[in-house]
Amino acid sequence: MASPSHLSALSSHVLGRTPLRRAAAICTCWVAIAAQAQPNPAGFVPGHVFFSARGACGDGFDSALFELDPETGERWLWKTHLDGLICPDGLRFTPDGRYLRILDFGASRIWDMDAQGNLILRYSVLAPAGGNGLIWDRQGTFYCTVNVSGQLFYFPGDQLPGFGGPAMSAGGLARTRSGRLLAANGWLKEFTTSSLTLLQQFGPIGGAKSIVIDRSNNWYVATSEQPLGRLYKYPNGNLATPQLLATNYQRGGYITLALSPDQNTLYVGSSTIYAMDPNTGAVQESWPEVPHPHPDLFYRMPVGMAVYDPPKPGDLNCDGFIDNFDIDPFLLALTGDADYELRYFFCDANLADVNQDGQADLFDIDPFIQRLIHEAP
Ligand SMILES: [Ca+2]
Numbered sequence: 001m002a003s004p005s006h007l008s009a010l011s012s013h014v015l016g017r018t019p020l021r022r023a024a025a026i027c028t029c030w031v032a033i034a035a036q037a038q039p040n041p042a043g044f045v046p047g048h049v050f051f052s053a054r055g056a057c058g059d060g061f062d063s064a065l066f067e068l069d070p071e072t073g074e075r076w077l078w079k080t081h082l083d084g085l086i087c088p089d090g091l092r093f094t095p096d097g098r099y100l101r102i103l104d105f106g107a108s109r110i111w112d113m114d115a116q117g118n119l120i121l122r123y124s125v126l127a128p129a130g131g132n133g134l135i136w137d138r139q140g141t142f143y144c145t146v147n148v149s150g151q152l153f154y155f156p157g158d159q160l161p162g163f164g165g166p167a168m169s170a171g172g173l174a175r176t177r178s179g180r181l182l183a184a185n186g187w188l189k190e191f192t193t194s195s196l197t198l199l200q201q202f203g204p205i206g207g208a209k210s211i212v213i214d215r216s217n218n219w220y221v222a223t224s225e226q227p228l229g230r231l232y233k234y235p236n237g238n239l240a241t242p243q244l245l246a247t248n249y250q251r252g253g254y255i256t257l258a259l260s261p262d263q264n265t266l267y268v269g270s271s272t273i274y275a276m277d278p279n280t281g282a283v284q285e286s287w288p289e290v291p292h293p294h295p296d297l298f299y300r301m302p303v304g305m306a307v308y309d310p311p312k313p314g315d316l317n318c319d320g321f322i323d324n325f326d327i328d329p330f331l332l333a334l335t336g337d338a339d340y341e342l343r344y345f346f347c348d349a350n351l352a353d354v355n356q357d358g359q360a361d362l363f364d365i366d367p368f369i370q371r372l373i374h375e376a377p
């Protein structure tokens, strides 16, 4: 049996930038690998891109969950259909960075996967087909979309199997720094559990597919408008001043977006994954789709995409920023107050160990204040 290092080298060869004309020659190797998921032994690595892929969903050689190191192009296969992923769609890391949440409505399931690759069944929900959008609000309520039925599911407190919400079609979900919840499908919409506001309309045929927001509140919206997809940037969320960043990138039915932790790269996935400059749309690098174990087929990928960017010490509400909203939870965590777990169950009290000496105590106050000052908007 091949050693993990051999498999890793092999998977790099097979899954890397192999020209398409060589696909037939490598499929035998790929079938062997497909049966042996090999998670990255380093666990979740910041900056790495996770993406879901699928074939026909139900033919027995369907789904896969991959990790891509954008620096080296190396890929790891974390999961296949043999591990229970039937038809994985949207991906997003949980606010505390401990798990990758996976929408798998083909199996009527929502999973959390830990950094060792263990799949934990989070919810069983009866949903007709895939969903690509998922987000948490600032109170820890989890929202996700279902493509076919056009439903928005929400889980108050991330604990109860809540259902319902305004009919909205599906698509990508995002949250602004101020807490606004946005959806991109057809139109760009703003939503709550009881309301739906239309913000922006796109072309009559191709609508919005995905949305991501950077830390400076620039909104990026991918649509399937002609020619073959349009990527818009709305500086500071201003819908009156869109910039057209890119066109002609759509290679399949799916378009999905994610940002690198340093915000200097916008990943655009539509069969190929492109690394784009978020200011100009210039393509810096690209990775073609992965061969499917069936000869002459390719996975439809990426269906969902997420970049690992765990919360930083001091971000005690796990919203990606260190600001005044972290002061209360920092004090609660520092004093071991049970209210922290009650109010910030989706985050991690250990983030109060700002100087990272292994414990949260009075010596963390100065470093916390320094971070507050340093990261002030
Ligand atoms: Ca924060």
Ligand SMILES: [Ca+2]
Pocket (backbone or CB within 6 Å): 352, 353, 354, 355, 356, 357, 358, 359, 360, 361, 363, 364
């Ligand atoms: Ca400490």
